[in-house]
Amino acid sequence: MKAILTGAAGFIGYHTARRLLDAGWQVVGIDNLSAYYSAALKEARLAQLLAREGFRFAKVDIADQSALRAAIGADDDADIVIHLAAQAGVRYSIENPAAYVSSNVMGQVSVFETALQLKKRPPIVYASSSSVYGANEKIPFSESDPVNQPVSIYAATKRAGELLAYSYRHVHGLASTGLRFFTVYGPYGRPDMAPWLFTDAILKGEPIRVFNNGAMQRDFTFVGDIVSGVVAAANRILATPNDIEPIYNLGNNRPVMLNDFIAAIERATGRTAIRKNEPMPAADVPRTYADIRLAARDLGFDPKTTLDTGIPLFVEWFRGYNGAR
Numbered sequence: 001m002k003a004i005l006t007g008a009a010g011f012i013g014y015h016t017a018r019r020l021l022d023a024g025w026q027v028v029g030i031d032n033l034s035a036y037y038s039a040a041l042k043e044a045r046l047a048q049l050l051a052r053e054g055f056r057f058a059k060v061d062i063a064d065q066s067a068l069r070a071a072i073g074a075d076d077d078a079d080i081v082i083h084l085a086a087q088a089g090v091r092y093s094i095e096n097p098a099a100y101v102s103s104n105v106m107g108q109v110s111v112f113e114t115a116l117q118l119k120k121r122p123p124i125v126y127a128s129s130s131s132v133y134g135a136n137e138k139i140p141f142s143e144s145d146p147v148n149q150p151v152s153i154y155a156a157t158k159r160a161g162e163l164l165a166y167s168y169r170h171v172h173g174l175a176s177t178g179l180r181f182f183t184v185y186g187p188y189g190r191p192d193m194a195p196w197l198f199t200d201a202i203l204k205g206e207p208i209r210v211f212n213n214g215a216m217q218r219d220f221t222f223v224g225d226i227v228s229g230v231v232a233a234a235n236r237i238l239a240t241p242n243d244i245e246p247i248y249n250l251g252n253n254r255p256v257m258l259n260d261f262i263a264a265i266e267r268a269t270g271r272t273a274i275r276k277n278e279p280m281p282a283a284d285v286p287r288t289y290a291d292i293r294l295a296a297r298d299l300g301f302d303p304k305t306t307l308d309t310g311i312p313l314f315v316e317w318f319r320g321y322n323g324a325r
Contacts, residue, residue, distance in 0.1 A: 007085030104157035131155035182251030186223030187317035214259035222305035251290025
């Protein structure tokens, strides 16, 4: 099997590429290696993938449809597109909304238009986000819940991506399914996310910014469990393209208080956090909690990794990667 994988040098993309290669797939990796966070981390992920048989990489901006089509080149016989590239980050979307429209909206159109041009018109598995639920007060969040009031530009662009996917299915018959990821963490995770920021500060003896007195809840989900869901969705849509839900939640189904999350990092590092309490940012939400019954039914999705298992794995990797004590 051959997959075109966008965002291959990203956090989830890197782990997905590894899993596919382990299973004997050919992977055409696409990434623009943007400067949103450290290029060195992306290069470190990419270096491991380039050492693997069956992996080819092209540096390209997915929003540039002509460049994307040219980069795929002779690999237009791909069986599936796994579209994980995006401009990430809720808070940064307040500062630079244009980057999100370009990557998450125009990029979505470009990827779908490109798929229509490929030999097999391959189905698409694409990344969405739990952010589309906004400040939804009903818990757990279900795929059937209204998602018409996004509270960040990032969330609005991810919801736009879902609507575009629906339109491409209706107009062109292009099969796709979106995966709403819930707060993914693990080795090689992004440096703008809480696991990295908190671990780094705690190891350095610096204060951490704790929003809302740590009373926020997140459905922290280990990257290995997320990748299992991505691969299961890919296999499902390849086998039964007309018998798959348009959207699935992929979360741990076990929301954790931010204070408990910090405590898990304290245990893993053997250090005590210095806390600096701050109000909750306007673009944040008080809780996320995934109803994963659809994903369990159709994809066999069954996340196993608890925070007490996953956080030590992240901290161990972080110390090795950064040479931290």
